[in-house]
Amino acid sequence: MEMNSFFKKLESEHFLPLYTVTSMEYLAKAENILKNNNLSFIEITYRSELASKAIKQLSESDELIVGAGTVRSLDTAKEAVENGAKFIVTPGFSDEIVTYCIEKNIPILPGTVTPSEIMRAQSYGLKVVKFFPANVYGGLDAVKSLSGPFSDIKFVPTGGVNKTNYQEFIENPNILAIGGSFILSEKAIIKDEGFSAEQSLAELVAPYAD
Template sequence: MLANMGNEIYRKIEQVKLLPLYTATDLTYLDRLEDILVKNNVRFIEVTFRSDLAIEAIKKLSQSNELIVGAGTVRTQKEAKDAIENGAKFVVSPAVVPEVIEYCIEQDVPVFPGTATPGDIQRAMEYGIKVVKFFPADIYGGLKAINALSGPFYDVKFLPTGGINEENFMEYVQNDHIVAVGGSFIISESLIKKDDGETADKALKSLIDKINLQK
């Protein structure tokens, strides 16, 4: 069941190649965030549980149905439950957290558990999961590690985050084992605050243009 219900979201993420990670500390910037993402046809956002406003941000961003909103840094079943009840369509964890994975499977919600080792990946696969987060990518060997892990785990795709930026993201995006890259480098509240999103819009457009050039 998990493979079937996740197919559509996995397919869409793989088309976009970018999964923005966003930590909300001021809800007044969410409308501008949505505008920029929609304008650039990046219809995904992962709202992290790194602030007390995560649930409110997920709820607000889900209302228009313009974006596929997910919850990130989900470490407990309660966080997963609260996020899904407020509109989250997928869940991302920093590790393999059985109670989070099991709850998401029960709710038919795609979950991306954080992995860094063969043991982590094997545990995720035992739940039927074939797309895993690889985190923190830079610390655990980056592309070299992903290529090595893709030997035994040839049927797994990776969503790397951590240490990926506008300078190196294309190396990851061009790798067949990678479904997409995630990070706050894609868009952030601080960048939107800088000049009402003008710089954030240009920066995101630049990332998209680079991806489109290599297609």
């Protein structure tokens, strides 16, 4: 998916679920829950050995846009793309990963928290950055302050965004979307009784549905 189209769609949906896979058993249910709530994106994190396998399985879906998160090396980025990842998310800023993604026309969300990192992202022509970990580096107040000198940058905060504060983040005009495992996680599905995980997700999404 072309970068501008990718970010426009993400902005329209507001939510970027982070999902760490420890068992392939629950992937089909995770996919169904997302589809039933009209969400297209899922970021599979490289925090388990099953990440590439899960990306490959989910990327076969015609409805999901599957990406890779916690990507800390160029080799991991390449492995993710080879297995079907359509976007890359990094916890910090990596020049070589950003360069690779731009050359391959793969949407990239690099992790940034400082003005210098944001300016580095701008030097590559990027207009959307991840803000992580949001809670440690000032949360919404920090985003508001950074939006002064960087009014042309959109942020995707993760880390510390949760069910009690996500609405404040989404309502900020400089925030393109929010990310987090609180949106949908394997743990939530495992604990699910009577589709409680799906109902919980529906409660988050409903106010922002088109």
